[in-house]
Amino acid sequence: MKYQTRKKALILLSDGTIFYGKAVGDKEGTAFGEVCFNTGMTGYQEIFTDPSYFGQLMVTTNAHIGNYGTNENEVESDSVKISGLICKNFSYNYSRVGADSSLEEFLNKSNLFAISDVDTRALVSYIRDNGAMNAVISTDVDNIEGLKEQLENVPNMQGLELASKVSTKEPYFYGDENATYKVSALDIGIKKNILRNLAKRDAYIKVYPYNATFDEMKDFNPDGYFISNGPGDPEPLKEAINTAKDIISNNETLFGICLGHQVIALANGISTYKMHNGHRGINHPVKNLITGKGEITSQNHGFAINREEAESNSAIEITHLHLNDNTVAGIRMKDKSVFSVQYHPEASPGPHDADYLFDQFFDLIKTKLN
Template sequence: MGTRDQRTGDGVSRGEAAILVLEDGRTFSGESFGSTGETFGEAVFNTAMTGYQETLTDPSYYRQIVVQTAPHIGNTGVNDEDDESSRIWVAGYVVRDPARRSSSWRAKRSLDEQLQAQGIVGISGIDTRALTRHLRERGAMRCAISTTSSPEQLLAAVADSAPMLGADLSSAVSTQQPYVVEAIGEHRFTVAALDYGIKTMTPHRMAERGITTHVLPSNATVEQIRAVGADAVFLANGPGDPGTADAAVTTVRGLLREEVPIFGICFGNQILGRAFGFGTYKLGYGHRGINQPVQDRTTGKVEITAHNHGFAVDAPTEHPSETEFGSVEVSHVCLNDGVVEGLIARDTKAFSVQYHPEAAAGPHDAAYLFDRFAELLEGTTGAGSGTTTPKGNR
């Protein structure tokens, strides 16, 4: 493809010509943003107006090409504090009107420079509203961005690329070595976090509540979890199809049988749901952004929440379900489409939500869930003991 080595009035370089091709043949032409080359992934849209740095570095976006619905992206540049992991995980990035310069005292470099430094292929200057409407009507689908191929060549390559349905991805983003995030101030509890794609802010939120977190690989066994002296287990967010995570489900079922308190979010909610015996399914276009309305059915309150999920738990919302581990209810629902957004067990110490309560990049409405987790631990352990109180002594 040809290049567009044009410059704007303020001296900002325009990139090469680039195209985005969806698997149904819809094609968009624009300019490269970030690195040049070619990339493949599932096209999804994010409705947040801010927090792009946290989005890019969220491991849950692994193998996805993210379309930002907000037209102006990059205004605050990139800093060294807001990353949610050690790298950018998105497969590609789509924006309409990237900022020509950063305007934040915290910025260390521009977003374009950061994308180039990490080899992330993107496209700008396209009608992201039209693309978003297309995905909303036709569903999330495979796509590619390229500065090197023709539309015909790219469409054929997209057809050969791997779909998200059936993708087992959590092990690819998980830590390979355990590490510890110490409690801030007085140590109260010890939690083992299974890393399916954990974000940096999550153990920090627990640390603020006196919890020391041992972050373990996604394939950690019940014995390895017990070995760290955990009072409870946290099931993290992550990418991929939860229907492929049979080993994780087996581990969580083992933890439930041993009556270990559990708190899960996002992918962890789906794993817990499967452990209870529920199925999971792929949503048409998913929930992604920091402005999703959810009702906490235990209180009746509505909270605005951060989401990043393309799969959901298939559980009845009308009545509790009787499972091997007792009664389980749907605790939260999305007010846009009625999707299950949380589970709570009535006969064992386990609960979960489908969204991200760590508030990175916001909002803060769901921060109470970490308090709820700490309160659960207060009721089931001797503070800081590292051992769960037997059920009969509660």
């Protein structure tokens, strides 16, 4: 064993429930955030660097984390975005030809506090039954009352605007400037693989900060617009919602993913709500109501749009449903080139079932140009 005397650690949930484990490595530390779980068997590096997870304590349900190391090309942003990691077995050694460092080294670079040796089956079962809630992980196991006081000051995810914490500060370009198409993308927590998927379809992308206006984004003279995924509650994103409204009212082609999907719904007067524990994993079943086909999808969201309001909105058609709980997984506007999904077609965690959505976006662009 690399570390013979690791520090005792705990997870204290906001309702007072406690689970115990040990600190990863030789660290002492404390981290706060909303506790949530992801059921993916692989993809931990992508999860940890996904801006949509900003401010969350991640529980991984796979029993072994770190066993295949990390690769610098398999990140979704420029840094780790989760607040802390909770796992069962943390692998200090790794075995993969394509890895360039261990997960421990990767997390240390970001100064991320992690705990292992946790009964994650029991913890996930508890979250599933009682809902996502704020929590703290800490090696300060003898200061439970002090941790409780600090935890009370952590803001709830509902009503929390986080896009500004992860968005680019200045516009930047991605892809080949000589590409056939141009796309203006609103960054409210964009993943790198989304940009890769847009660029490989012969697009040159200009990425704008979360509070960019439609007038600013149209200066690029784009062929289409995109609103990204991201963290937090969508309803406080008034600037992004107004930008989406302007894009729509100007009859532009628009595609939204995850938080972007919720922003487009809000721009159409459809409200959102915080889910009991959200959808986070790489095998979520979705039915495409247009084709009748099923899709295995990657999902990561704690909010959803109101289905009844979407069904009663004369401008909106529901295109996809999540088959586990019948929540809305996709919509499109009937008389506009506007559509969005509540999952991640760029993730492609084995199945490429949802990859067609990027092609659909460019088909709409081509139709408008012709």
